[in-house]
Amino acid sequence: MNGKEHDPGLENGGPLTCHDCRDGLQEYLDGTLAKKRSLQYFLHLRECSACQESHATMQGLFEMLDTLPACEVPADFDDAILASVPYASYQEMEPLRRERVPVYLEEHFLPQLVRSRTTRWSGLGVSLVSIVAAVALEGPAWLPISAGIGLVPELLVRAQGLGRRMVSTGSAGRAES
Ligand SMILES: [Zn+2]
Incomplete structure (x- = not known):
């Protein structure tokens, strides 16, 4: 949040409203506000007990979060999540x-x-046998035909694979442009 558009207090140079104050409390606590802005928060918080309360709560929360030990993501985290998904849903x-x-x-x-x-x-x-037989032995005329038929399953599978690769690189290209 850059806090500029929704912040009439800042633009008018006037005091901070409670709404603005609570909106930017996190930035105030993080110390990321401009000096002048930060001073406005400081002054508002000194006067306004409601915002003081929000400030204290958020500060307490931050301090509590700081005390939490850093925890490593387990190596099997992804697997554990996938394992918890019912297989039927996974298939869907x-x-x-x-x-x-x-x-x-x-x-x-x-x-x-x-x-x-x-x-x-x-x-x-x-x-292979048909080709060898046709070339070396000058076998019957159906040998080239059986050679062609023998190639069909492999060619079909390979043509499909090639087609899939072309489709996926095509869509990747479209995604990039
Ligand atoms: Zn206030």
Whole structure:
């Protein structure tokens, strides 16, 4: 609070009102007021028992706060808070946590069978064998086709990942500008 706009007492050079006084008590106690201003508080407090009371209360509170031991935040503070959140609510917050991407870029848009590591790796294996067979052995014409099909699961997963990265860097760029 800069205390200038809402403070007719200061602008008019007149005495502080009780309202102004209580508004700026914290700054007065912190010693952050200008000298002249601080003197106004001092004079008002000397005369006004109601503000004296507020002053004493706040001063007592500050002194009490000063006596509190500094306490370290426990290392597992975040975990403890997360652990206290019911799992159902945590799951409900999932859409808020993740970056917004079009549905076809969501991982679960692809069937689990396509996404599974086994499918992708066997697909790559089939492709590799087909390519080697097609090149080295001049095998049947369907070999390049099976090579292409074998690549499909891996390519789909990678294209999705690339798409998600492009979307998220795009939105990060928009946020910066
Ligand atoms: Zn007062």
